[in-house]
Amino acid sequence: MRIRLEFYQRKFFIKFVNNFLSQVTPFLFYAVGGYLVIVGRLDLGALVAVIAAYKDLPTPVKELIDWDQERLDVSIKYAQVIEQFTADELLAEERQQPLPAPALPVAGSVKVSNLTLTGDTGDELVAPVSLEIPLTQHVALLGDHRGGGSELAQMIAALVVPTHGTVSVGSIDVTGAPEAVNGRALGYVGNAAYLFPTTVRENLLYGLKHFPLREARYAAHRAAERGRELREAECSGNSVLDINADWIDYAAAGADNEEGLDARIGEVLRATGLEETILELGLRSAPDPARYPGLAERAIRARAALAEGSSEMDVRGLVERFDPERYLGNATLAENLLFGTSAVASLDNDNMASNAYVRRVLRETGLEDDLLEAGRKVAATMIELFGGLPPEHEMFERFSFIRPDELGYFRELLATVSRRGLKWIAEADGTRLLALTFKLIPSRHRLGLIDEAMQARLLEARRHFARHLPAELRATVQFFDPSGYNSAESLQDNILFGKVVTTQAGAAARISQLLRRLLDAQGLRELVIRIGLEYGVGVGAAQLTIDDRPNGWRSRARCSSGPPCWFWTKPWPCSMRRRRGASSPACSNIAKGSALSGHCDNSNSANFSITWS
Amino acid sequence: MSLEKEVELLRRSPIFTKIDLPMLKLLCFSSERLSYEKGQVIFNTGDPGDAAYVLVEGHAEVTVPTPSGPLRVTVLGPNDIFGEIAVFADVPRTATVTATSRVVALRIAKDQLMGVVRQNPDAALELIGILAARLARTTAQLRGIAPSLPT
Numbered sequence: 006m007r008i009r010l011e012f013y014q015r016k017f018f019i020k021f022v023n024n025f026l027s028q029v030t031p032f033l034f035y036a037v038g039g040y041l042v043i044v045g046r047l048d049l050g051a052l053v054a055v056i057a058a059y060k061d062l063p064t065p066v067k068e069l070i071d072w073d074q075e076r077l078d079v080s081i082k083y084a085q086v087i088e089q090f091t092a093d094e095l096l097a098e099e100r101q102q103p104l105p106a107p108a109l110p111v112a113g114s115v116k117v118s119n120l121t122l123t124g125d126t127g128d129e130l131v132a133p134v135s136l137e138i139p140l141t142q143h144v145a146l147l148g149d150h151r152g153g154g155s156e157l158a159q160m161i162a163a164l165v166v167p168t169h170g171t172v173s174v175g176s177i178d179v180t181g182a183p184e185a186v187n188g189r190a191l192g193y194v195g196n197a198a199y200l201f202p203t204t205v206r207e208n209l210l211y212g213l214k215h216f217p218l219r220e221a222r223y224a225a226h227r228a229a230e231r232g233r234e235l236r237e238a239e240c241s242g243n244s245v246l247d248i249n250a251d252w253i254d255y256a257a258a259g260a261d262n263e264e265g266l267d268a269r270i271g272e273v274l275r276a277t278g279l280e281e282t283i284l285e286l287g288l289r290s291a292p293d294p295a296r297y298p299g300l301a302e303r304a305i306r307a308r309a310a311l312a313e314g315s316s317e318m319d320v321r322g323l324v325e326r327f328d329p330e331r332y333l334g335n336a337t338l339a340e341n342l343l344f345g346t347s348a349v350a351s352l353d354n355d356n357m358a359s360n361a362y363v364r365r366v367l368r369e370t371g372l373e374d375d376l377l378e379a380g381r382k383v384a385a386t387m388i389e390l391f392g393g394l395p396p397e398h399e400m401f402e403r404f405s406f407i408r409p410d411e412l413g414y415f416r417e418l419l420a421t422v423s424r425r426g427l428k429w430i431a432e433a434d435g436t437r438l439l440a441l442t443f444k445l446i447p448s449r450h451r452l453g454l455i456d457e458a459m460q461a462r463l464l465e466a467r468r469h470f471a472r473h474l475p476a477e478l479r480a481t482v483q484f485f486d487p488s489g490y491n492s493a494e495s496l497q498d499n500i501l502f503g504k505v506v507t508t509q510a511g512a513a514a515r516i517s518q519l520l521r522r523l524l525d526a527q528g529l530r531e532l533v534i535r536i537g538l539e540y541g542v543g544v545g546a547a548q549l550t551i552d553d554r555p556n557g558w559r560s561r562a563r564c565s566s567g568p569p570c571w572f573w574t575k576p577w578p579c580s581m582r583r584r585r586g587a588s589s590p591a592c593s594n595i596a597k598g599s600a601l602s603g604h605c606d607n608s609n610s611a612n613f614s615i616t617w618s
Numbered sequence: 619m620s621l622e623k624e625v626e627l628l629r630r631s632p633i634f635t636k637i638d639l640p641m642l643k644l645l646c647f648s649s650e651r652l653s654y655e656k657g658q659v660i661f662n663t664g665d666p667g668d669a670a671y672v673l674v675e676g677h678a679e680v681t682v683p684t685p686s687g688p689l690r691v692t693v694l695g696p697n698d699i700f701g702e703i704a705v706f707a708d709v710p711r712t713a714t715v716t717a718t719s720r721v722v723a724l725r726i727a728k729d730q731l732m733g734v735v736r737q738n739p740d741a742a743l744e745l746i747g748i749l750a751a752r753l754a755r756t757t758a759q760l761r762g763i764a765p766s767l768p769t
Contacts, residue, residue: 389643390643390644393640400644400648400730404648448651451621451624453621453622508652508653509652509653509654510653
C-alpha cells in the first residue's frame with residue numbers, strides 16, 4: 006500500500022510540474038506582452054500571433070474532461086462494490102465487536118423457547134421446540150440426519166440464526182449476545198469442521214485466541230511502520246487489533262504460562278486420542294536441531310540405548326544398522342555407495358547414475374563394467390517379466406524398474422549390446438543401464454546380481470567415494486556417522502540409525518512399539534510431542550488421516566476449558582463405543598475435570614448427540 | 619535365495635505346476651519374502667484375507683479357536699500353500715497360522731494370485747482339487763470328534 010501511494014504521489018508531482026511549466030509560459034506572454042503592448046513597445050498583432058502559435062490551452066481542458074470521466078466511472082464501480090457489502094441480514098455491528106474479557110455463564114441451564122428454523126426455500130427445518138436442560142447434564146439426542154438435530158445444535162451454539170424463538174445459556178441470551186461472548190461460551194464440533202493449513206499447535210490453540218492480551222514489542226523501525234499501519238486502519242475503518250500480539254488466553258485454558266499450556270495440550274491430546282498420532286508425526290518429521298537445543302544429543306543417546314538393546318528392546322532382527330564396514334542388504338546400491346544423505350538432486354537415488362563424480366569413482370575402482378553388465382541383466386529380466394503385460398497393468402508401477410514406454414528403448418539397447426558388446430555403447434545408454442543397477446535392493450529383489458564379492462568391492466567404492474569427494478559436493482553430503490545427528494533425516498531414522506528389515510514380518514509395527522518404549526525410557530516423549538505439534542496439517546487437513554481429523558476438531562474445542570457447553574454431532578459416541586467396547590471410559594476421559602458422567606445410549610441408532618459438561 | 623530358486627520351489631507345488639514359466643517368475647518377483655520368528659503369528663482368524671503364503675523354510679501350525687481353546691487342524695511344512703481360502707472366497711481368515719520354528723515364507727498378494735489363476739484355467743482346476751481334498755479331510759476330522767461334542 007505504501008509503495009503504491011509513493012508511486013502515485015511521485016507521478017502526480019511530475020504531472021503537476023509539467024502542467025505548471027506549460028501553463029506559466031502563456032501566462033507570462035499575456036502578462037509581460039500585454040504590458041509591453043499597452044506601453045507601446047510591442048505590436049498587438051505580434052503578440053496575438055505569438056500566443057496563437059502557442060496554443061496549449063486545449064490540452065489541460067482535455068485532461069480535465071478525461072479526469073472527470075474517470076471519476077464518474079470509478080464512483081459507479083465503487084457504488085457497485087459497496088452494494089455487495091451491504092446486506093440486510095448482517096449482524097448488528099455492536100454484536101460483532103471484539104471484547105477483551107466478557108462475562109461467561111457458569112451455572113444455570115440451557116433454555117430453548119419456541120425455536121424454529123425455516124430454510125431458504127420455505128421448508129421447515131426445525132419445528133418449534135422448547136426445552137430446558139441444566140448445564141450439569143449430559144444429553145444425547147437421537148434421530149436421523151433429516152431430523153433437524155444438527156440445525157438445533159447449531160442454533161443453540163449460535164452458529165445459525167433462528168427464524169423464531171430464543172435460546173439462553175445460563176444468564177446469557179444467545180440470540181442477542183455479542184459474538185465475543187457466544188464464541189467463548191459455546192463450542193461446536195460438526196461433521197466437517199475446518200482445520201487451518203498451519204501447524205497442529207496453531208490449530209489447537211485457535212480456540213483460545215479471542216483478543217490480543219499482551220502487546221507485541223517492536224524494534225524501532227518496525228514501530229514506525231506499525232504506527233503507519235495503525236493510522237491507515239483507523240482511517241479506513243479496519244480493525245486496529247494487532248495480529249502480532251499474543252492472543253492466547255492462558256487463563257481460559259487453565260494454564261498460567263507457556264509450560265502450563267504445553268501440559269494442558271498434552272492432557273487434551275491424551276483425552277481425545279490424538280497423542281499417538283502426534284507422537285508419530287513428531288517421529289516422522291525432520292526437526293532443525295538448532296530450534297530444539299539438546300535434541301541431537303538426546304537422539305544420539307537414544308540411538309546408543311537402542312543399540313545396546315535389552316531383552317525387551319531387541320531391535321537387532323528388525324533394523325539393519327548403518328555400519329561403514331558392511332553392505333546394507335535392505336538399501337539400494339545407490340544408498341550403499343553414498344552411505345549418507347545428500348542435499349542436491351544430482352546425488353539422489355534416481356540421479357546418481359548420471360553424476361560425473363560417481364561415474365569416475367566406478368571407473369577408478371574398476372566396477373563400471375561389472376555394474377553395466379548387471380544393469381543389462383536387470384533390463385533383460387524386466388523385459389522378460391513385464392514385456393508381455395498390457396501397458397496399463399498395475400504391476401508396472403509397483404514392481405517394474407522400467408516404465409511401459411521405455412520397454413522398446415531397452416529392447417533395442419539390449420539388441421545393440423548383444424551385437425557389439427557393452428564397451429561400445431554410448432555414455433547416455435550406459436547411464437540408463439546403471440540407473441537400473443542402482444535401484445537393486447538385495448533383500449527385496451533377490452536377482453542374485455550383487456553377491457558377496459561384489460559387495461566387498463562396493464564397500465571399497467564407498468570408501469573411495471568418501472575419500473575423494475570434491476569440495477563442492479562435500480558440503481551437501483552428510484555421511485552416516487554413528488555419533489552424529491543427520492538433520493536431513495527424520496527423528497525416527499536418526500534414532501534407528503539403520504534400515505528397517507522389510508523381510509521380517511511385522512517389523513514396522515514392532516519397531517513402532519520399541520520406539521515408544523524407548524522414548525518413555527529416555528524421557529523424550531514430551532519433546533517428540535512438541536515437535537509433532539509443529540507438523541503442518543496441510544490444506545484441508547490433508548496430512549492427517551481421516552480418522553484423526555475429528556480428533557483434531559475435538560481437541561481444539563477441548564483446549565479451551567472455558568466453554569461450559571460443547572456440541573458433538575455424529576458419529577462420535579457410536580464409533581468410540583465400537584472401538585473401545587464401552588462408552589463410559591471414552592466419555593469420561595474427555596470430561597476430565599467436569600461433571601460429565603458419560604453415557605451413550607442406544608448407540609447403534611444414535612446419529613448425533615449434544616453433550617453438556 | 620534367488621528368483622530362480624523360488625520359481626523352482628513354486629513349481630513343485632501342485633497349483634503352480636500348471637502355470638507357465640514367465641508368469642511364475644513375475645509372481646515370484648512381485649511377492650515378498652518374509653521371515654517369521656518361532657512363535658510369531660502369521661495371521662489370525664478373522665483377519666482380512668489379503669494374501670496367500672507359500673512356506674519356503676520351517677514349519678507352522680494351523681489352529682482354529684474354539685470355546686475350549688485353540689484346536690490344531692494341521693501342520694504345514696516347506697512347499698505348502700496356506701491362506702488361499704481367504705483370497706479366493708473373499709472371507710476373513712478361517713484359521714490362525716503360527717510359526718513353530720523360524721519360518722521363511724513367500725507372500726503372494728491377492729491381486730497377483732487372482733490374476734495368475736484367472737489366466738490359467740488348469741491352475742484353477744488344481745486349486746479346486748486341493749480345496750476339495752482339504753474339505754474332505756476336515757469333514758473326516760469333525761466326524762472323528764463329533765461324539766465328544768456337547769449337543
